[in-house]
Amino acid sequence: MPYFDTASAAPLHPVARQALLAALDEGWADPARLYREGRRARLLLDAAREAAAEAVGCRPDELTFTPSGTRAVHSGISGALAGRRRAGRHLVVSAVEHSSVLHSAAAHEAQGGSVSEVPVDRSGAVGAAAYADALREDTALACLQSANHEVGTVQPVAAVADLCRAAGVPLLVDAAQSLGREPVPDGWSLLTGSAHKWGGPSGVGLLAVRKGVRFAVQGPADERESGRAAGFENIPAIVAAAASLRAVRAEAAAESVRLRALVDRIRATVAELVPDVEVVGDPVRRLPHLVTFSCLYVDGETLLHELDRAGFSVSSGSSCTSSTLAPSHVLRAMGVLSEGNVRVSLPNGTAEKDVDRFLEVLPRVVAQVRQRLGAPESAPREAAPAASLVVDALGKRCPIPVIELAKVIGEVPVGGTVTVLSDDEAARLDIPAWCAMREQEYVGEEPADRGSAYVVRRLS
Amino acid sequence: MPYFDTASAAPLHPVARQALLAALDEGWADPARLYREGRRARLLLDAAREAAAEAVGCRPDELTFTPSGTRAVHSGISGALAGRRRAGRHLVVSAVEHSSVLHSAAAHEAQGGSVSEVPVDRSGAVGAAAYADALREDTALACLQSANHEVGTVQPVAAVADLCRAAGVPLLVDAAQSLGREPVPDGWSLLTGSAHKWGGPSGVGLLAVRKGVRFAVQGPADERESGRAAGFENIPAIVAAAASLRAVRAEAAAESVRLRALVDRIRATVAELVPDVEVVGDPVRRLPHLVTFSCLYVDGETLLHELDRAGFSVSSGSSCTSSTLAPSHVLRAMGVLSEGNVRVSLPNGTAEKDVDRFLEVLPRVVAQVRQRLGAPESAPREAAPAASLVVDALGKRCPIPVIELAKVIGEVPVGGTVTVLSDDEAARLDIPAWCAMREQEYVGEEPADRGSAYVVRRLS
CATH class of the missing domain: 3.40.640.10 (Type I PLP-dependent aspartate aminotransferase-like (Major domain))
Incomplete structure (x- = not known):
């Protein structure tokens, strides 16, 4: 295991x-x-x-x-x-x-x-x-x-x-x-x-x-x-x-080279096989054995649970896996997506075949979790455009606010805005991160009666 | 061992x-x-x-x-x-x-x-x-x-x-x-x-x-x-x-009874076989496995070293065994003798024969240490009496100041005084303790150019 x-x-x-x-x-x-x-x-x-x-x-x-x-x-x-x-x-x-x-x-x-x-x-x-x-x-x-x-x-x-x-x-x-x-x-x-x-x-x-x-x-x-x-x-x-x-330290020289290659494989394969993923951290100036990525429209706790069921023990900086329900301060400081976050850190002696099996299991598990959450599968549908829309995601936790945003962005015309009402701490990080990944404009955050209003302008 | x-x-x-x-x-x-x-x-x-x-x-x-x-x-x-x-x-x-x-x-x-x-x-x-x-x-x-x-x-x-x-x-x-x-x-x-x-x-x-x-x-x-x-x-x-x-804790009930009896044996035998010894601590309201005693005219570090050579590991609250060269604060607070101090604490399962061997070895080791230090063996000699004497023990460490005092107390008449000059922290505790054990009067301590002057009046 x-x-x-x-x-x-x-x-x-x-x-x-x-x-x-x-x-x-x-x-x-x-x-x-x-x-x-x-x-x-x-x-x-x-x-x-x-x-x-x-x-x-x-x-x-x-x-x-x-x-x-x-x-x-x-x-x-x-x-x-x-x-x-x-x-x-x-x-x-x-x-x-x-x-x-x-x-x-x-x-x-x-x-x-x-x-x-x-x-x-x-x-x-x-x-x-x-x-x-x-x-x-x-x-x-x-x-x-x-x-x-x-x-x-x-x-x-x-x-x-x-x-x-x-x-x-x-x-x-x-x-x-x-x-x-x-x-x-x-x-x-x-x-x-x-x-x-x-x-x-x-x-x-x-x-x-x-x-x-x-x-x-x-x-x-x-x-x-x-x-x-x-x-x-x-x-x-x-x-x-x-x-x-x-x-x-005596083992490190040889083992680091080997683990570095395995992590390179994870970085490349995850980016290739998992849609809507952000692999974070410096790809070169990095520890040999560690890689972190975040998956849009995925709930970190469920993802970890499913990976555990499949036999893989990994950790996460997502808000739902923290006792404070706040995303990791590291991901926050970097300004990267925190939802569906996974950190993989390989012990010395990690077998190549275990990494391969992880890369086989991960895309399937991510897809299952997304399906269960009703995440949008492809580019958003075009519909009767309204100039702006408000999505009420109050009381809903990561990754739901971003999923709701992604579902309706296609319903406003290019240049129109979607305002997401959310009282989830992770939204502050993940909505701007989604905009960066999707090349939409993050206009900003405004105080609301409860939580905050996050305004996004559709660019494409 | x-x-x-x-x-x-x-x-x-x-x-x-x-x-x-x-x-x-x-x-x-x-x-x-x-x-x-x-x-x-x-x-x-x-x-x-x-x-x-x-x-x-x-x-x-x-x-x-x-x-x-x-x-x-x-x-x-x-x-x-x-x-x-x-x-x-x-x-x-x-x-x-x-x-x-x-x-x-x-x-x-x-x-x-x-x-x-x-x-x-x-x-x-x-x-x-x-x-x-x-x-x-x-x-x-x-x-x-x-x-x-x-x-x-x-x-x-x-x-x-x-x-x-x-x-x-x-x-x-x-x-x-x-x-x-x-x-x-x-x-x-x-x-x-x-x-x-x-x-x-x-x-x-x-x-x-x-x-x-x-x-x-x-x-x-x-x-x-x-x-x-x-x-x-x-x-x-x-x-x-x-x-x-x-x-x-499951073993304790039975083992405490056994250890309590062994410690009682140590308390009685040490008091009987070692001259000029003070067994300290409450004889009844006490931990079952622990006993402490102090030996006049003995250097604690040498005593521990000799006991170690004989195969016994014990500790001491004497000043010479402490990094600060001050006697244990516990002995000081009790006002008991600190020189030649030994603490014996028996682990569960201690064999009776090991305690017996300790009680056989201890009096011999104490006698050897005293002999090497030139400690007085019996009651001090009577000599041409002077009304008072001053002993300069400056720069000398425990137990020397007390040994010097014991050597000359017989040289002053009953009612006369011996003043011990000492800059050793242990003297403050051990000179009064010696007086109590020897039934001489401890008059008090006065400041001196270096260290203190401890005044003792001969009563018998």
């Missing part, structure tokens, strides 16, 4: 499993104790730190193990901001960072700090010039992911690092998605990662802070992990995380 | 190991995902929460898994203080809480809150009356451990919980030391625990918050674990933690 969501969590790597089992016996004691069990645990912890530091490209005393990648980000951002308090309270992040970064930024704002979000282009990449514009005299910290977790686009870390260095601003690079696969980008001041993304166990993140970077740990004091990660060290998991990081 | 430091960390329970191995295969995926691997992980997480909640005596939706006991305490205290901000910013803790509680209190003070430390008696127990005195109109939260981690004394949780309820103050009970062994004391509002203390894996703590207790999570938002524990859930470890909690 193919699991295609390794960007969420990867199953335990065999090397990690083996290391974990050994360290359960040898590494359970308190490494601060002087007796033999404690000394053994300390040796294992030291060796794991050295191995991880070598993989990351830093000194062992610059690297701290945290209970998760999320906690590494939280501690890294709060510590760096506090350490640079005298410089100012301004934080720069890209608009497509992981939620742990954006939630840290929101917490910083709630405490009186200020935050600038650097926008991204339609491929999901920040521009170096836009990043430079965001840096200010009072910027305490800048954050940029190495590559995006939802669409795979690689960010210009080296260029942004140069800008930050010139401005005297430390740069935190969230390398969670790339650490097990790609060389670590140069020029970071702080770096974070998450073991369960690279085949290590849950419960281990890493935070590296370059010597010389001002850093003031927040929260109650704790003597462990250089004071940067409170709580008893999870040594068996740390040992397993370090072992698997080395293992996957 | 007997390991007698289960209060620091227990080796993995066989049930935990088995559960962990199974859950590594079944529980690695993101439980928020809708595909089969995610659903499987969610089922495991839900089942573990139900099992742990039953053991703790709460509802599953009151219980959150955290990355460690320390993090459970940090989150519990900061969340409860923030939730009760309107009531005031006063926090009550006992003087002998775990460092995670005291460090949280220090962080609260640094942010402008106020803290009262309730003192303990010589056995390490808080008095209910003293606790009542500390509660104020503006008290937001009170904390009390179920039992002390260094000396085993059980705290009067039920009585303090009554007081808190009457005062309308929520009570956080740190049950880390007792959760696997004793019934959970009644009346808590928040409860914390740590899996690696009960034979579960590292990387799992638990935080229970009773419905109705005001609680405002601090730090960046995160949707996992009811928003109370940020970061990807460590499901395999959580499953193992819950399984072992049930297992050790």
